[in-house]
Amino acid sequence: MRNYILKRLLLIPVTLLGILLINFAIIQMAPGGPVEHILAQYSGMNTDAKSQLTSSVNLNTQNSRYQGSQGVPEELIAELEKQFGFDKPAHQRFWKMIKDYACFDFGRSYYQDKTVWELIVERMPVSISLGLWSTLIIYLIAIPLGIRKAVRDGTKFDVWTSFVVVIGSAIPVFLFAVFLIVFLAGGTYWHIFPLRGLTSDNWQSLSWYNKILDYFWHIALPTLSMVIGGFASLTMLTKNSFLDELNKPYVLTARAKGLSENRILYGHVFRNAMLIVIAGFPSLLIKMLFTGSLLIEVIFSLNGLGLLGYEAITTRDYPVIFGTLYIFALLGLILKLISDITYSLVDPRINFSKL
Numbered sequence: 001m002r003n004y005i006l007k008r009l010l011l012i013p014v015t016l017l018g019i020l021l022i023n024f025a026i027i028q029m030a031p032g033g034p035v036e037h038i039l040a041q042y043s044g045m046n047t048d049a050k051s052q053l054t055s056s057v058n059l060n061t062q063n064s065r066y067q068g069s070q071g072v073p074e075e076l077i078a079e080l081e082k083q084f085g086f087d088k089p090a091h092q093r094f095w096k097m098i099k100d101y102a103c104f105d106f107g108r109s110y111y112q113d114k115t116v117w118e119l120i121v122e123r124m125p126v127s128i129s130l131g132l133w134s135t136l137i138i139y140l141i142a143i144p145l146g147i148r149k150a151v152r153d154g155t156k157f158d159v160w161t162s163f164v165v166v167i168g169s170a171i172p173v174f175l176f177a178v179f180l181i182v183f184l185a186g187g188t189y190w191h192i193f194p195l196r197g198l199t200s201d202n203w204q205s206l207s208w209y210n211k212i213l214d215y216f217w218h219i220a221l222p223t224l225s226m227v228i229g230g231f232a233s234l235t236m237l238t239k240n241s242f243l244d245e246l247n248k249p250y251v252l253t254a255r256a257k258g259l260s261e262n263r264i265l266y267g268h269v270f271r272n273a274m275l276i277v278i279a280g281f282p283s284l285l286i287k288m289l290f291t292g293s294l295l296i297e298v299i300f301s302l303n304g305l306g307l308l309g310y311e312a313i314t315t316r317d318y319p320v321i322f323g324t325l326y327i328f329a330l331l332g333l334i335l336k337l338i339s340d341i342t343y344s345l346v347d348p349r350i351n352f353s354k355l
Contacts, residue, residue, distance in 0.1 A: 001341075001344060004340075005337065005341070008337045008340070009337070012330070012333050012334075015329070015333060016101075016326065016329055016330060016333070017098065019325070019329045020094075020097070020098065020101070020322065020325070020326065021094070023322070023325060024090075024094050024097070024322070027318065027321075028090055033084075033086075033316050033318075034080075034084045034110050034315075034316045034317070034318065036316075084110065084318075097322065101322075101326055104117065105117075106120075106319055106320075106322070106323035106326070107319040107323070108319060109312075109317055109319055109320050110315075110316075110317045110318070110319065110320075111315055111317055112317075116319050116320050116323035116324075117323070119308060119320060119323075120305065120308070120323060120324065120327060122303075123303055123304050123305045123307070123308045124304075124305060125198070126198055126297065126302050126303055126304035126305075127297075127304040127305040127306060129198065129219055130219070130222055130223060130226060130288065130296065130297075130302070130304065131285060131288040132285075132288075133219065133223045134223050134226040134227055134230065134288045135230075135281075135284060135285050135288050137223065137227050137231075138227055138230045138231045138234055138284070138288075139234070139281075141227070141231050141235075142231045142234035142235040142238055143234070143238050143277065145161065145231075145235050145238075146234070146235045146236070146237070146238025146239040146241075146242065147238060147239075147242055147265070148161075149161055149162070149235070149239040150238070150239045150240075150241075150242035150243045150246060151242075151246075151261075151265070153239075153243060165231075165232045165235050165236065166232070168228050168231065168232045169232030169233065171228060173225055173226065173228065173295060173296065174225075174295040174296075174299060176225050176228050177221070177222070177225040177295070177296055177299045177300070178299065180193075180221045180224065180225060181195065181221070181299070181300075184221065185221060193217065193218075193220055193221050194217065194218050195300070195301070196300060196301035196302075197218060197301065197302070198215070198218050198219065198302060199211075199214055199215060199218060200214050200218070221300065222296045222297075222300045222302060225296055225299075226288060226296055230284065230288065234277070234284070237276065237277060238273070238277055241273040241274070241275075241276050241277060242265075242269060242273040244273070245269045245272050245273045246269060250268065251264060251268070251269065254268060278339060278342050281335075281339055281342075285335060286328070286331065286332050286335065294306035294307065294309075294310055298310075305324060305327075305328075308320065308324060309321070309324045309325075312324065
């Protein structure tokens with residue numbers, strides 16, 4: 001197992017390099033960019049503002065390769081290219097990015113007066129709060145419910161809980177979030193929970209006990225919205241995994257020997273059936289941390305990493321795009337390694353050392 005962990009750790013830099021290279025190549029081919037974004041803003045300025053920007057440059061505007069550059073001085077375009085680093089060849093820019101990222105230096109945002117690392121650290125608590133609490137609650141609900149449904153397969157309990165699970169999986173996360181806002185956050189009916197933010201404005205002045213209560217008060221609705229969208233698939237996965245194990249010959253043999261149902265279920269079936277559930281943990285956590293929280297962050301006005309990445313893509317803020325991509329990929333690779341280690345802890349028969 002030690003050799004396998006070492007191999008996986010050595011593969012992480014190689015995998016990150018491949019991910020960054022592919023995305024860097026796609027970005028180079030994609031239309032638009034920070035220069036064109038600035039040119040679009042420039043084109044929308046009034047005449048006086050344009051004259052202030054162009055007073056010190058020659059108004060030669062021919063042969064520009066950027067869309068929306070008509071009427072824009074070539075010297076201004078060249079200055080923008082130098083500012084964003086596009087005056088250098090692509091391979092030099094990529095090599096510089098790799099060397100900087102090896103030291104966790106992600107540069108500065110094009111449009112915000114902060115480094116990418118400062119933006120990530122600033123937004124990380126929101127995404128971690130949503131992701132961890134949602135994942136924890138999903139597992140606490142889905143695993144016991146899935147096991148219960150497998151044990152009582154075909155009963156009334158299984159039928160009506162399946163109906164609830166299907167309804168939960170059919171409701172879009174954003175629609176359920178809007179429903180909660182309308183009914184519980186002052187939209188039309190009750191104003192029980194706050195609508196925006198992770199804490200109240202007077203959070204610093206509260207006692208430690210009230211700070212905890214205030215935090216959970218704010219995060220209750222966003223977390224509930226994400227749980228509804230995630231527990232259904234894990235519940236059915238758990239049920240089907242346990243059903244598959246319960247129908248295997250070793251379970252019949254254990255029953256024939258007189259072992260109790262609890263001993264069979266938790267002493268033999270559990271560790272085998274839980275393997276597939278454990279395997280899905282990294283992908284679920286990554287989904288909850290980053291992709292799944294995007295709409296929730298927008299609806300509840302929470303400044304998390306999902307919203308940061310979305311804003312960076314729409315404005316072509318390349319340092320933020322690649323910085324968040326690097327962090328997302330690194331966390332995903334580490335979580336996958338943790339998942340494999342957990343595999344071997346749950347079932348010692350699994351040996352990764354031969355891989």
